[in-house]
Amino acid sequence: MIRVVIVGAGPAGMAAAYTLSNAEKRHELEVTLIDQGKRVEDRTNGDTDKAYGVSGVGAFSDGKFIFETELGKRQIGTNLGDLIGARDREYLMKAKEFFRGYYEKTIGKIERISEERLVKAKEISRIAGIHDIDYIVANDYHIGTDKLPAFMKTIQDDLERRGIRIITEQRVIDFDNKKVYTKDMRKDANSGKEESYNYDFLLLAPGRDGSTWLHQKLDEKKIAHSSRPIDIGFRIETDAAVIKHLTDIERDVKFELTHPNGDKIRTFCVCPYGFVTQERKKPEFGGLDFCLVNGESHSVNKSNNTNFALLVRMPLREEGDNAAWGRKLAEAYKEAGVQRIVLQRYGDLKMQRSSKPNKVKEWRIQPTLPEEEYMVGDVRIAMYSRIMDDIRYAIDRLSVPGLMEGLNQDSTLLYGPEIKMHGINIKTTPYLESVSMPNLYLAGDGTGFTRGIGGSSSSGILAAEGILSKL
Numbered sequence: 001m002i003r004v005v006i007v008g009a010g011p012a013g014m015a016a017a018y019t020l021s022n023a024e025k026r027h028e029l030e031v032t033l034i035d036q037g038k039r040v041e042d043r044t045n046g047d048t049d050k051a052y053g054v055s056g057v058g059a060f061s062d063g064k065f066i067f068e069t070e071l072g073k074r075q076i077g078t079n080l081g082d083l084i085g086a087r088d089r090e091y092l093m094k095a096k097e098f099f100r101g102y103y104e105k106t107i108g109k110i111e112r113i114s115e116e117r118l119v120k121a122k123e124i125s126r127i128a129g130i131h132d133i134d135y136i137v138a139n140d141y142h143i144g145t146d147k148l149p150a151f152m153k154t155i156q157d158d159l160e161r162r163g164i165r166i167i168t169e170q171r172v173i174d175f176d177n178k179k180v181y182t183k184d185m186r187k188d189a190n191s192g193k194e195e196s197y198n199y200d201f202l203l204l205a206p207g208r209d210g211s212t213w214l215h216q217k218l219d220e221k222k223i224a225h226s227s228r229p230i231d232i233g234f235r236i237e238t239d240a241a242v243i244k245h246l247t248d249i250e251r252d253v254k255f256e257l258t259h260p261n262g263d264k265i266r267t268f269c270v271c272p273y274g275f276v277t278q279e280r281k282k283p284e285f286g287g288l289d290f291c292l293v294n295g296e297s298h299s300v301n302k303s304n305n306t307n308f309a310l311l312v313r314m315p316l317r318e319e320g321d322n323a324a325w326g327r328k329l330a331e332a333y334k335e336a337g338v339q340r341i342v343l344q345r346y347g348d349l350k351m352q353r354s355s356k357p358n359k360v361k362e363w364r365i366q367p368t369l370p371e372e373e374y375m376v377g378d379v380r381i382a383m384y385s386r387i388m389d390d391i392r393y394a395i396d397r398l399s400v401p402g403l404m405e406g407l408n409q410d411s412t413l414l415y416g417p418e419i420k421m422h423g424i425n426i427k428t429t430p431y432l433e434s435v436s437m438p439n440l441y442l443a444g445d446g447t448g449f450t451r452g453i454g455g456s457s458s459s460g461i462l463a464a465e466g467i468l469s470k471l
């Protein structure tokens, strides 16, 4: 038997396992999927389980499944184009097919964007173009954070039926060219029993949270990599009505613009009628010990607000370490005494003063993040002025009739920091095999190749096909 070990049971790891289980040569393969977190049914949306376990951070994500672009200049959520050119679309389509079967069995038929919505989208694109802003429209569907775990469980259970061995609550602490070494996480991570698993092919898909661990291992083992830009910014929350005309066309409203200084700024992860959330991290699971903001929306429980990330793509110089720089930024917030998410009203930011906690009840737009999870103050406390300039510039540029008119009003809320750590650029073959260590494959958000469920699963499929091509 040929042993394949996949580390990380997020969308990338699951899609890879599925691809291997579907292959003609599947009977020659013994596939083991290892995750440090729990099985989907044992995870809860409220503590560490939210970020780790089978289906990864995807289990409690907003559940927007995006695979193709209808309008706009680029594919969403993948850097695979750098490696395989226009074939990135082929792999996104394979990822779409992977999820389609489960979706149609459990939720319903996937509809394409309607002609009526497309006509409206083209008009928004025209207005955006006048303002030199790119408007990207995806053809997506949305499941909602509340329904996702059940959906992901059908995939988990099917993978097991297909013969994939799923091992949970084992953290991979190291690997060499024959084995991975794990630690049992069930009781105390420090005293957990250690085990090892032999492999012929190893696929690492540890997710964004796992990128720090991965980076460390790449350095230790001298596996070739360089830096990729990371995204830094804030979560913006506004009246759902301010951008309803956009979210009615396409819930994940994607605008991209360029500051005169050259920085690229974009809207990301729009959660209509949603809730701002806190990304919980646990150092013993490889997570970083600080607070980051995020957002989610549910299929039934809705708020009056819409939130989205406004992010600046920060490329450092070639020799820089983008991810380490992002971590330091988050740590700077912590060192400044920020143990929770910082929240500021845009009117106060414009006046260059801190927001006051005793005023929150009077604000027209009420925060959807629970009170105990934010600190009212000044979002600039640890942010670089260049990023602050970019964010303010983007808010003003987007606040035009037809786009996000009204976004620059005083009542708009900013939460920070929001940081997407995917700063690694690992040197691989077009099948995502490391050029430094044969039979080591890499996929998903933690490897810098992707940013989203669609993209990460497409990279898992590509890596799995790479393994199959060597059999």
Ligand SMILES: Cc1cc2nc3c(=O)[nH]c(=O)nc-3n(C[C@H](O)[C@H](O)[C@H](O)COP(=O)(O)OP(=O)(O)OC[C@H]3O[C@@H](n4cnc5c(N)ncnc54)[C@H](O)[C@@H]3O)c2cc1C
Pocket: 007, 008, 009, 010, 011, 012, 013, 034, 035, 036, 037, 051, 052, 053, 054, 055, 056, 057, 058, 059, 060, 061, 062, 063, 064, 065, 066, 077, 170, 171, 172, 173, 205, 206, 207, 208, 209, 210, 213, 269, 277, 279, 286, 294, 295, 296, 443, 444, 445, 446, 451, 452, 453, 454, 456, 457
């Ligand atoms: C709040 C939130 C909302 C989001 N909403 C959306 C959305 O609506 N649409 C969308 O497309 N994307 C969304 N995303 C992003 C999306 O969830 C990720 O892009 C996707 O899950 C990445 O998949 P992955 O397999 O690369 O990694 P992950 O999903 O992060 O999975 C990695 C897995 O690896 C495990 N792992 C890590 N290191 C180790 C180790 N050393 N040993 C063992 N196991 C390990 C982790 O426990 C984890 O389960 C959201 C993310 C968040 C946080």
